[in-house]
Amino acid sequence: MISPRASLVFIAIFTGLFISNGCQNAPEKAGPKDVVWITNSHAQLFRIGHSKTDSFLEVYDAPNSMLSIGKFFWGRSLKIEGYQKIENRSKIVSLSAIHTGMLAELGLAKSIVGVESKQYIAHPSIYQSSALDSVQELAPDGPIIPEKLAKLNPQILIGYVFNIQEKNTIERIAKNHFPVIWANNHLEPHPLGRAEWIVAVGWLLGKSKESANLFQGIAKEYLAIAKQAAEASNPAQDKKPTSESENSNGRPTVMMNIPYNGQWFVPQGQSYMSQFILDAGGMPITLQPKGSGSNMVGLEKALRAMKLADIWINTDQCNTRKCLVEMDPRVMNIKALQSNRVFNFNKKLNPNGSNSYWDLGCIFPNILLRDLNKIIQNDTQSLYFYQRCN
Amino acid sequence: MQLSRQHLFSFWVGFGLIGLILIDLWPSGEAVADYWQSEIFLELRLPRVLSALIGGIALGWSGLMMQTLFRNPLAGPFLIGITPGATFGVALTTYLGSSLGLNETLSHIAIQPLAALGGAFLVLSIQLALHRKLSQMHSLLLVGLVLGYFFGAAVDIITQTAQAQQVKQFVMWGMGSFDRVLLRELIPLLGATIMGGLILTYHRHAFNTYLLGDIHVESAGKSAKTLRNWLIVGSATMAAIVTAFCGPISFVGLIAPHISRKIQGTEAHQKNIFTTAMAGGILTLAADIIANNTLENSTLPVNAILSIIGAPLVIWMLARKSG
Numbered sequence: 247m248i249s250p251r252a253s254l255v256f257i258a259i260f261t262g263l264f265i266s267n268g269c270q271n272a273p274e275k276a277g278p279k280d281v282v283w284i285t286n287s288h289a290q291l292f293r294i295g296h297s298k299t300d301s302f303l304e305v306y307d308a309p310n311s312m313l314s315i316g317k318f319f320w321g322r323s324l325k326i327e328g329y330q331k332i333e334n335r336s337k338i339v340s341l342s343a344i345h346t347g348m349l350a351e352l353g354l355a356k357s358i359v360g361v362e363s364k365q366y367i368a369h370p371s372i373y374q375s376s377a378l379d380s381v382q383e384l385a386p387d388g389p390i391i392p393e394k395l396a397k398l399n400p401q402i403l404i405g406y407v408f409n410i411q412e413k414n415t416i417e418r419i420a421k422n423h424f425p426v427i428w429a430n431n432h433l434e435p436h437p438l439g440r441a442e443w444i445v446a447v448g449w450l451l452g453k454s455k456e457s458a459n460l461f462q463g464i465a466k467e468y469l470a471i472a473k474q475a476a477e478a479s480n481p482a483q484d485k486k487p488t489s490e491s492e493n494s495n496g497r498p499t500v501m502m503n504i505p506y507n508g509q510w511f512v513p514q515g516q517s518y519m520s521q522f523i524l525d526a527g528g529m530p531i532t533l534q535p536k537g538s539g540s541n542m543v544g545l546e547k548a549l550r551a552m553k554l555a556d557i558w559i560n561t562d563q564c565n566t567r568k569c570l571v572e573m574d575p576r577v578m579n580i581k582a583l584q585s586n587r588v589f590n591f592n593k594k595l596n597p598n599g600s601n602s603y604w605d606l607g608c609i610f611p612n613i614l615l616r617d618l619n620k621i622i623q624n625d626t627q628s629l630y631f632y633q634r635c636n
Numbered sequence: 637m638q639l640s641r642q643h644l645f646s647f648w649v650g651f652g653l654i655g656l657i658l659i660d661l662w663p664s665g666e667a668v669a670d671y672w673q674s675e676i677f678l679e680l681r682l683p684r685v686l687s688a689l690i691g692g693i694a695l696g697w698s699g700l701m702m703q704t705l706f707r708n709p710l711a712g713p714f715l716i717g718i719t720p721g722a723t724f725g726v727a728l729t730t731y732l733g734s735s736l737g738l739n740e741t742l743s744h745i746a747i748q749p750l751a752a753l754g755g756a757f758l759v760l761s762i763q764l765a766l767h768r769k770l771s772q773m774h775s776l777l778l779v780g781l782v783l784g785y786f787f788g789a790a791v792d793i794i795t796q797t798a799q800a801q802q803v804k805q806f807v808m809w810g811m812g813s814f815d816r817v818l819l820r821e822l823i824p825l826l827g828a829t830i831m832g833g834l835i836l837t838y839h840r841h842a843f844n845t846y847l848l849g850d851i852h853v854e855s856a857g858k859s860a861k862t863l864r865n866w867l868i869v870g871s872a873t874m875a876a877i878v879t880a881f882c883g884p885i886s887f888v889g890l891i892a893p894h895i896s897r898k899i900q901g902t903e904a905h906q907k908n909i910f911t912t913a914m915a916g917g918i919l920t921l922a923a924d925i926i927a928n929n930t931l932e933n934s935t936l937p938v939n940a941i942l943s944i945i946g947a948p949l950v951i952w953m954l955a956r957k958s959g
Contacts (some may be wrong), residue, residue, distance in 0.1 A: 508816025
C-alpha cells in the first residue's frame with residue numbers, strides 16, 4: 247500500500263513535471279530584432295523574414311501555432327542564437343514526394359541525393375531522368391534506414407513528421423551534421439497554403455525569387471477560377487458546407503471517398519478537400535461544418551447524408567461504378583452513381599505506379615481546381631487529374 | 637426459492653435483450669420518411685442490429701464451448717489465440733486478394749470466412765496438440781498468448797509489404813464493426829451460429845460430464861475425443877465466421893459465459909446455453925448502440941467499446957473470485 251504521504255510526493259513530482267513541460271511548450275516570442283516578417287497569403291506553418299544582413303525561416307508545428315519546430319537563417323552573420331545556419335545546398339534529401347516535386351519545379355532535381363522511396367515519385371522530370379539511378383532510397387519498404395541516411399550525410403533534409411520515433415531517429419543522425427526542415431505542409435488546411443510551401447523550399451535552396459513567382463502564378467489562377475465559380479453559382483459570401491444532401495443555392499453537392507469495411511471517412515467542412523470543392527463552385531457534403539480533419543462514420547450515417555449527392559469524387563482504388571457496387575452494394579442508389587457522375591483522381595498514373603494527383607495536385611492546386619470546376623460544371627472533356635468512373 | 641431467483645434473472649436478461657434490440661432498431665438521427673420500409677432500415681439498420689445480435693450469441697457460445705474444451709474459465713476466442721489466427725487468415729486474403737485478382741463479392745462472402753476458419757482451426761490444432769503435453773491450465777493460456785503474438789507479428793510483416801489501400805481496408809476491419817455486414821452475409825453468420833447452438837444443445841449433458849475429466853466421459857460410455865472434436869468444430873467455426881464478417885470482437889466470448897454462470901449459479905450446460913446467448917447479445921448490442929449514438933458525427937469502433945467495458949468487468953470478476 248502506498249502511504250498518503252508518498253501519494254502526495256508523487257502528485258507533487260508529477261505536477262512539477264507537468265508545469266515544467268507546459269513552460270517549455272509556452273508560445274515563443276518573436277524572432278530577432280530588426281527582422282521584417284513577410285505575411286504569407288495562405289500558409290500558416292512557416293514564416294520568412296529579412297534583416298539587413300540575413301534572411302530567416304521559421305517553421306511551426308500546426309496552423310496558427312506559435313511553437314516553432316525549426317529556425318534557420320542564411321546571410322552574412324556567422325551565428326545567430328537559436329537559429330541554424332544554412333550553408334551548403336547541393337546535397338538534399340527529400341522524404342516527401344511533394345517536396346521532391348517542388349524541388350524539381352525549381353530546377354533542383356539534380357541536387358536530390360536521397361528520397362523516401364522512388365516508387366512514390368510522380369514528377370516526370372525526376373522519374374524519367376537518368377539521374378534518378380544515383381538517388382538513394384532511404385525508406386523503401388517502411389521506416390527510414392538510419393545507417394543509409396548517416397552514410398549519405400546530406401547538406402539539408404526536408405521531411406514531414408510521420409511518427410515521432412522516426413523524427414527522433416532522423417534528428418539524432420542530423421545533430422551537428424545537417425539541418426532538418428520539418429515541412430508539415432500536409433497540415434495546411436487551404437490548398438494554396440500547401441502550395442505556398444514552395445516559397446519556403448525556394449528560400450532554403452536560394453531560389454526565393456523563382457519560387458515566389460511560381461507561387462504567385464499558381465495563386466492568381468486559383469483565385470480567378472474560384473471567383474468565376476463563385477459568380478457562376480451566385481452564392482452568399484458566408485456560405486458554409488452543408489450536411490444536407492440536397493442542392494444548396496444551386497451548387498451541386500459533392501461527396502468524397504469510399505467506405506472501408508462499413509466505415510466512411512467524411513471530410514470536415516474546413517478540410518483541404520472541402521475547401522477545394524467550395525472554391526470550385528460545389529457544396530461538399532460533410533457531417534461537421536467546422537474542423538479540418540474527417541469524421542469516421544458507419545455506413546448508415548454516411549449514406550443518410552450522401553444519398554442525394556450530385557457528384558461523387560475520390561473513389562480511391564475503384565475506377566468503375568461496378569467496383570463501387572461490388573465493394574458495398576448499398577451505395578447503388580446514390581444519385582451520383584445513378585446519374586454517372588462519379589470521378590476518380592487516377593488519370594495521371596505513372597509507369598512506376600505513382601499518382602501525380604498526390605504531389606503535382608498539391609504543388610499546382612490551380613490545375614486541380616480547374617478539374618473540379620469542370621466536373622461541377624459538367625464539362626468533363628479535358629480533365630487533367632480526374633477521369634469518369636464508367 | 638433459488639430456482640425462482642434464477643428465473644427472474646433470466647427473465648430480466650431476456651427483457652433487457654429485447655429492449656436493446658428495439659433501442660438499436662428505433663429511428664435515430666434525422667427523420668426518414670416511412671422509416672420501417674425505407675432502405676435505411678431494411679438495408680443498413682436491420683442487418684447491423686441482426687449481425688450484432690447473432691455475432692454476440694455466436695461469440696458467447698464459442699466462449700462457453702472453449703471454456704468447456706479446455707476446462708478453463710479463462711479460455712475465450714481471444715486468449716486462446718483463435719481470433720488472432722482468424723485475423724491472420726483475413727489479413728492474407730485482404731493483402732493477397734487483389735494480387736490474385738479475386739472478385740470483391742466472392743472474397744467477402746466466401747474466401748475471407750474460409751481463410752478465417754483456416755486460421756482458427758490452425759491455432760486450435762496447435763493448442764490441442766500442446767494441451768496433451770502441457771498439464772497446467774495456465775500453460776494453455778500462455779500458449780494462446782504466444783500464438784497471439786506470433787500471428788500478430790505475421791500480420792505486421794504482411795502489412796509492411798502491403799499497399800496503402802489494403803492497409804486502410806485491414807485497419808478498418810480490425811476495429812470491428814457490424815455496419816459492414818450485408819443482409820445476404822447474415823446467412824453464413826446465422827448458419828454457423830445455429831450449427832454451434834445445435835452442437836451445444838445436443839451434447840449438453842455429455843459436455844457436463846466432460847468438465848469432470850476424460851475418465852468420467854469414458855466411464856459414461858462416450859468418447860472424449862469425439863466430444864473434443866465437436867467442441868473444436870463448434871467454437872472455432874462460430875468465432876472465425878464472426879471475426880471474418882464483423883472483425884475481431886473482443887471480450888464477449890470470455891465474459892458472456894461468466895455472466896450466465898453467475899445468473900444460473902451452475903456450470904451445467906443445459907442451464908447456460910440460453911443465458912450465455914442472451915448475455916453475448918446484450919454485450920454486442922450495447923456496444924453497437926454506444927458506438928453509433930455517443931458522438932453525433934462519428935461512429936466509435938465496437939472493439940474499443942467492448943474492451944473498455946470488458947477489461948474492468950473481467951478484473952472485477954477475477955477479484956471477486958479470488959476474494
